[in-house]
Amino acid sequence: MYVHEVAFDGRVRRDLIASLRLQPYEDKVVLPHERTHRGPKEDRLALLRATKVSLEPLWFLYEGTGTGVPEVLERVAARAPAFSFTGPEDTAHRFWVISDPAIHASIHASLEQVPVLIADGHHRYETALAYADEVGGGTEVASRFTLALLTDMADPGLVVLPTHRVMKAGIAVTGGESKGSLDETLEAVRGRVAAGAYRNHQFQVLTLEGEVAVVELHEQVIDNLLGSRDPEEFLLYTRDPAEAVRWVDEGVGTAAFFLDAPDVREVLKLAQEGKTLPQKATYFHPKPPSGMVFDRLERDRRL
Missing domain, CATH: 3.90.1530.10 (Conserved hypothetical protein from pyrococcus furiosus pfu- 392566-001, ParB domain)
Known part of the structure; x- marks a missing residue:
């Protein structure tokens, strides 16, 4: 030992x-x-x-x-x-x-x-x-x-750090709370079951229902946008939120989603219940x- x-x-x-x-x-x-x-x-x-x-x-x-x-x-x-x-x-x-x-x-x-x-x-x-x-x-x-x-x-x-997501394809997400900058978006999702989103040079915050934001983002937003397509074929990952914005602006992806760091106790609770999180849910x-x-x-x- x-x-x-x-x-x-x-x-x-x-x-x-x-x-x-x-x-x-x-x-x-x-x-x-x-x-x-x-x-x-x-x-x-x-x-x-x-x-x-x-x-x-x-x-x-x-x-x-x-x-x-x-x-x-x-x-x-x-x-x-x-x-x-x-x-x-x-x-x-x-x-x-x-x-x-x-x-x-x-x-x-x-x-x-x-x-x-x-x-x-x-x-x-x-x-x-x-x-x-x-x-x-x-x-x-x-x-x-x-x-x-x-x-x-x-x-x-x-x-534990968050890992942000960039979608390579998919329709736009609407109905979120508009934000003026990346910093404002990141601050707005901190400590909440919510995700930031960026598309067409506009930021917004999506309020999610549930306990763990990364799980709810996939179930309530990403899976709906992609339909039956495999998310792993249409997602890019980065720990740098500014990089996610840059990828969208450069056309590498169509939309970016930002998350706060997950609560380790919530992750443990889900694991004890036999549930798994999406790929790269924690870092x-x-x-x-x-x-x-x-x-x-x-x-x-x-x-």
């Missing part, structure tokens, strides 16, 4: 890195919140077959309140780190090794019955399940586990970099 800490944009997030037992979604232990596609899983399965190594941790969220785990990680992080490094996007990382078997046992006991929400890595998780079934073996072989980075949902450094930031820890799926194989 390891403690990982990342500092970015004046924030600090602290994570646990460990091996997580792979379990099918129907067990309600590992909870997905996004739909996946076949192509990316095929690529990742080919990589696993070739390397037989988990090259990066998948990212999961857990409810840490009452488990005592965040407090354990805090005590470990009070020591000097084993190493530190600078990562992408000016992130500063520190790393501690947990070698004490008593701490291992304590964390295992605390989290054994706690479900986890996939924050990032849906395709990789499903690929790991497929690989484990393919190679077979007992319940304790390495391929029955995945490398996992686990973050407490209450961690003050946990950041947790910053993502753990590859290469911090490797996990050999064949223990006697050298890298």
Whole structure:
């Protein structure tokens, strides 16, 4: 086990890195919140077959309140780190090794019955399940586990960003509240079940019925505009709202839709109900970099 800490944009997030037992979604232990596609899983399965190594941790969220785990990680992080490094996007990382078997046992006991929400890595998780079934073996072989980075949902450094949508085709949306600028539009959707829209150099805010704006935007607006056409063939995604406006102005798309960051608790609630969100509904930031820890799926194989 390891403690990982990342500092970015004046924030600090602290994570646990460990091996997580792979379990099918129907067990309600590992909870997905996004739909996946076949192509990316095929690529990742080919990589696993070739390397037989988990090259990066998948990212999961857990409810840490009452488990005592965040407090354990805090005590470990009070020591000097084993190493530190600078990562992408000016992130500063520190790393501690947990070698004490008593701490291992304590964390295992605390989290054994706690479900986890996939924050990032849906395709990789499903690929790991497929690989484990393919190679077979007992319940304790390495391929029955995945490398996992686990973050407490209450961690003050946990950041989720919105992903905006640009439609390549579709009729105009009418009936929204007019706004004079992009900034005014973004401010108007903050904290609301609503979406901003941009078309023909005009901004508006669409009030939506429901609990999670990205879900309601797709069900009440995008799906209606596209009809039976596959949304993934007609949507572009960006985290930069100004880029979405530029794409529409340049003719890359016909309309842009802007969202506020989703509430992680609402995402967890939907996942617990067995519901999935549209593609790219969440973007947790910053993502753990590859290469911090490797996990050999064949223990006697050298890298």
